Amino acid sequence: MxxxxxxxxxxxxxxxxxxxxxxxxxxxxxxxxxxxxxxxxxxxxxxxxxxxxxxxxxxxxxxxxxxxxxxxxxxxxxxxxxxxxxxxxxxxxxxxxxxxAKVWASWLGCLAAAAYLPFDIYAVFHHPGWLSVAIVALNLLVVWVLGHDLVKRKR
CATH class of the missing domain: 1.20.20 (F1FO ATP Synthase)
Incomplete structure (x- = not known):
């Protein structure tokens, strides 16, 4: 076996x-x-x-x-x-x-994290501080990693 x-x-x-x-x-x-x-x-x-x-x-x-x-x-x-x-x-x-390492999960995660970005950016301008900036940076990193994963697999 x-x-x-x-x-x-x-x-x-x-x-x-x-x-x-x-x-x-x-x-x-x-x-x-x-x-x-x-x-x-x-x-x-x-x-x-x-x-x-x-x-x-x-x-x-x-x-x-x-x-x-x-x-x-x-x-x-x-x-x-x-x-x-x-x-x-x-x-x-x-x-x-x-x-x-499923492609559909990278798509789901990338789209979900990107959907939060407008609200996160709004929070930076209306509630400025290190936490708001860190959340935007973290979501941008997630979008970048998952987007990079999708591009890398497409090649």
């Missing part, structure tokens, strides 16, 4: 495994967050928003936080948990694909 072992694509970028680990962590955290939302329900979430309103002395009847507090219901928590679960599963599938 011959042992079948995983042979990675020799044309794949070596950074794929690093990105795969990060994506797996993001996916696992999202699945945990979705589970927490489902298990705990709306009460702790509502309590947390109320604490933020009190801490920052916000108007409890007007503004974004007041809208958020009023929008929290069992139905909205189920909907949010479903969205977060979907997000987590997509990242876990992407991580698996990147770990296995």
């Amino acid at each position: 011959t042992e079948q072992r995983y042979n990675p694509d020799p044309h794949a970028h070596p950074g794929l495994h690093v990105i795969a680990v990060v994506e797996a962590l993001k996916g696992a955290l999202a699945v945990l967050a979705a589970s927490g939302l489902e298990l705990l329900g709306p009460a702790p979430l509502r309590h947390g928003v109320d604490l933020l309103i009190a801490k920052f002395q916000l108007d409890p009847d007007h503004g974004a936080m007041a809208w958020l507090a009023n929008a929290i219901s069992p139905h909205s928590v189920h909907l949010a948990a479903a969205g977060v679960l979907f997000y987590g599963i997509v990242h876990l599938v992407e991580a698996w694909g990147l770990w296995r």
Whole structure:
């Protein structure tokens, strides 16, 4: 009996495994967050928003936080948990694909990271600081690595 072992694509970028680990962590955290939302329900979430309103002395009847507090219901928590679960599963599938050096995963990761860039750049201008710049740099690096992987494999 011959042992079948995983042979990675020799044309794949070596950074794929690093990105795969990060994506797996993001996916696992999202699945945990979705589970927490489902298990705990709306009460702790509502309590947390109320604490933020009190801490920052916000108007409890007007503004974004007041809208958020009023929008929290069992139905909205189920909907949010479903969205977060979907997000987590997509990242876990992407991580698996990147770990296995699948071309479709490089496409998925490149497009997903590129989709975040306009929001990241917006954050740099409206919330300047080293963290905003680091996030843009990291997403640009991911887009570059995955894009380079795709170009390298096409040759």
